[in-house]
Amino acid sequence: xxxxxxxxxxxxxxxxIIEDCSFKVNLGEIVSILGPNGAGKSTAMKAMxxxxxxxxxxxxxxxxxxxxxxxxDRIKLGISFVPQIKNIFTELSVKENLEMGAFLFDENxxxxxxxxxxxxxxxxxxxxxxxxxxxGGQRQQVAIARALMTNPKVLMLDEPxxxxxxxxxxxxxxxxxxxxxxxxxVLMVEQNARQALEISDRGYILVTGKNxxxxxxxxxxxxKEIRKAFLGG
Amino acid sequence: MDFLNSIILLTNFIIVxxxxxxxxxxxxxxxxxxxxxxxxFANFAYGxxxxxxxxxxxxxxxxLQSKGISFGLLPTALIALxxxxxxxxxxxxxxxxxxxxxxxxxxxNPVTFIVVSLGIMFVLNAVVRIIIGPNDINFxxxxxxxxxxxxxxxxxxxNEGLAIKSTxxxxxxxxxxxxxxxxxxxxxxxxxxxxxAYSDNEDxxxxxxxxxxxxxxxxxxxxxxxxxxxxxxxxxxxxxxxFTYFNNLxxxxxxxxxxxxxxxxxxFYGGFLIAFSEIALTYAYKKxxxxxxxxxxxPSTLIQFISTDYKFAISFAIxxxxxxxxxxxIFKGKVI
Numbered sequence: 001x002x003x004x005x006x007x008x009x010x011x012x013x014x015x016x017i018i019e020d021c022s023f024k025v026n027l028g029e030i031v032s033i034l035g036p037n038g039a040g041k042s043t044a045m046k047a048m049x050x051x052x053x054x055x056x057x058x059x060x061x062x063x064x065x066x067x068x069x070x071x072x073d074r075i076k077l078g079i080s081f082v083p084q085i086k087n088i089f090t091e092l093s094v095k096e097n098l099e100m101g102a103f104l105f106d107e108n109x110x111x112x113x114x115x116x117x118x119x120x121x122x123x124x125x126x127x128x129x130x131x132x133x134x135x136g137g138q139r140q141q142v143a144i145a146r147a148l149m150t151n152p153k154v155l156m157l158d159e160p161x162x163x164x165x166x167x168x169x170x171x172x173x174x175x176x177x178x179x180x181x182x183x184x185x186v187l188m189v190e191q192n193a194r195q196a197l198e199i200s201d202r203g204y205i206l207v208t209g210k211n212x213x214x215x216x217x218x219x220x221x222x223x224k225e226i227r228k229a230f231l232g233g
Numbered sequence: 234m235d236f237l238n239s240i241i242l243l244t245n246f247i248i249v250x251x252x253x254x255x256x257x258x259x260x261x262x263x264x265x266x267x268x269x270x271x272x273x274f275a276n277f278a279y280g281x282x283x284x285x286x287x288x289x290x291x292x293x294x295x296x297l298q299s300k301g302i303s304f305g306l307l308p309t310a311l312i313a314l315x316x317x318x319x320x321x322x323x324x325x326x327x328x329x330x331x332x333x334x335x336x337x338x339x340x341x342n343p344v345t346f347i348v349v350s351l352g353i354m355f356v357l358n359a360v361v362r363i364i365i366g367p368n369d370i371n372f373x374x375x376x377x378x379x380x381x382x383x384x385x386x387x388x389x390x391x392n393e394g395l396a397i398k399s400t401x402x403x404x405x406x407x408x409x410x411x412x413x414x415x416x417x418x419x420x421x422x423x424x425x426x427x428x429x430a431y432s433d434n435e436d437x438x439x440x441x442x443x444x445x446x447x448x449x450x451x452x453x454x455x456x457x458x459x460x461x462x463x464x465x466x467x468x469x470x471x472x473x474x475x476f477t478y479f480n481n482l483x484x485x486x487x488x489x490x491x492x493x494x495x496x497x498x499x500x501f502y503g504g505f506l507i508a509f510s511e512i513a514l515t516y517a518y519k520k521x522x523x524x525x526x527x528x529x530x531x532p533s534t535l536i537q538f539i540s541t542d543y544k545f546a547i548s549f550a551i552x553x554x555x556x557x558x559x560x561x562x563i564f565k566g567k568v569i
Binding site for chain 2: 076089096
């Protein structure tokens with residue numbers, strides 16, 4: 001496995017929000033973390049990024065233990081993150097947002113930006129517009145493109161489809177499938193469980209901070225008990 | 234003829250001084266707005282930082298004068314300016330390392346920062362008074378007037394004169410150069426863009442690999458340059474008195490908030506708006522109307538909206554009106 005988090009336990013102020021959670025994702029794979037509200041999905045993601053300090057557990061990237069490495073240095077190692085809110089620079093233009101994503105890299109920024117414009121054609125059209133003026137779906141595309149500018153091997157998305165219409169959600173998932181084709185490991189937390197599983201290779205279902213179920217996307221979709229409990233029948 | 238005279242009168246007493254004072258306020262306000270945008274607090278020590286920078290410029294000017302060095306027609310202070318800037322940067326970084334950094338790492342709230350900056354304001358204020366004294370100092374040398382009122386009258390045959398001091402032209406040119414460089418830096422260079430990005434969304438800037446320590450350092454450097462330049466221009470144009478710089482904090486803050494706090498371009502316009510309001514509302518228009526009206530309608534009063542003694546009330550009034558009706562400024566800024 002390219003990126004794995006093993007037996008993570010941690011939380012805020014002495015209270016453990018996640019307990020003994022494990023997640024694994026390989027290059028060219030989409031893995032979803034699902035579960036009810038307050039299950040610790042976003043917290044688990046923060047733990048993998050190093051934003052949350054762990055009481056136990058470790059995080060491995062391509063065999064290297066990165067548990068003790070600072071968030072900023074994890075970005076340099078190829079982990080990129082799209083937060084759920086405040087995930088774009090609202091006062092900067094679309095192009096400037098992308099440039100900031102590539103802040104750590106000096107070469108071939110223009111090539112990389114062109115690559116993003118191919119992946120997200122609407123951004124090319126809006127490249128000189130202030131990002132804060134874009135629609136919800138377009139803002140999410142800016143956010144994802146910004147994260148991809150760091151040349152990541154692992155892309156983490158925290159509820160990329162929160163608050164967008166079903167049509168836009170479809171479109172965003174399509175983009176995520178295209179990202180997967182570039183041999184990037186995609187790990188996402190989602191509220192729209194059913195639709196997320198449809199494009200995912202594997203899924204984890206988190207309940208009260210613990211791994212409850214895991215398996216292939218279609219397996220989780222078909223399982224009666226899981227459907228009833230988490231996917232709305 | 235009367236019409237031309239009235240125009241010259243307004244140019245001489247409102248437009249030329251307004252542009253000069255506006256430039257000085259604009260430079261100051263951009264500094265305050267950058268500190269707010271990047272470091273997220275209102276820096277009350279800013280006026281005294283300007284005084285400190287100007288003081289160093291004056292001391293170096295005196296030294297240069299004692300060595301017989303001058304800048305020809307231009308004031309010697311312009312040669313001394315880079316030294317003043319270096320010292321001001323040093324002082325800013327010193328206070329950042331010894332004081333502000335501690336509160337930043339503790340993630341103190343903005344009110345704590347304001348009180349801390351008040352403390353630094355008193356320290357800087359005292360340092361300046363101990364070193365150079367509280368009195369008025371005129372350190373302008375070189376050629377004083379580009380156009381004298383009398384010369385203008387002789388040249389044009391008009392009743393009204395138009396005087397243009399060389400400090401006014403120097404102020405305008407320096408402001409244009411400084412602002413052009415600053416806005417080029419902020420909008421076109423990678424480092425400048427990263428500063429805007431950090432000001433816009435700190436967390437995402439961290440996730441993009443932008444180093445906050447470097448941004449903070451850079452902000453203090455830029456702000457120190459702006460403070461020294463603005464302070465020196467103001468001192469050359471009027472005169473240097475430490476207390477005036479403290480006083481100027483009000484119009485500078487008003488300009489910052491009117492322009493939308495955290496928005497450098499807004500601060501620039503805000504500076505001119507405050508300067509022109511202050512000058513236009515304290516000017517006595519009696520003579521102006523005398524030129525334009527028939528003798529029978531000649532005004533009997535001064536037609537002055539408010540006495541010059543109350544000029545600070547104007548900044549204050551504008552500040553309050555803006556805060557009530559457009560709390561994030563005329564140009565889009567952060568909501569305070």
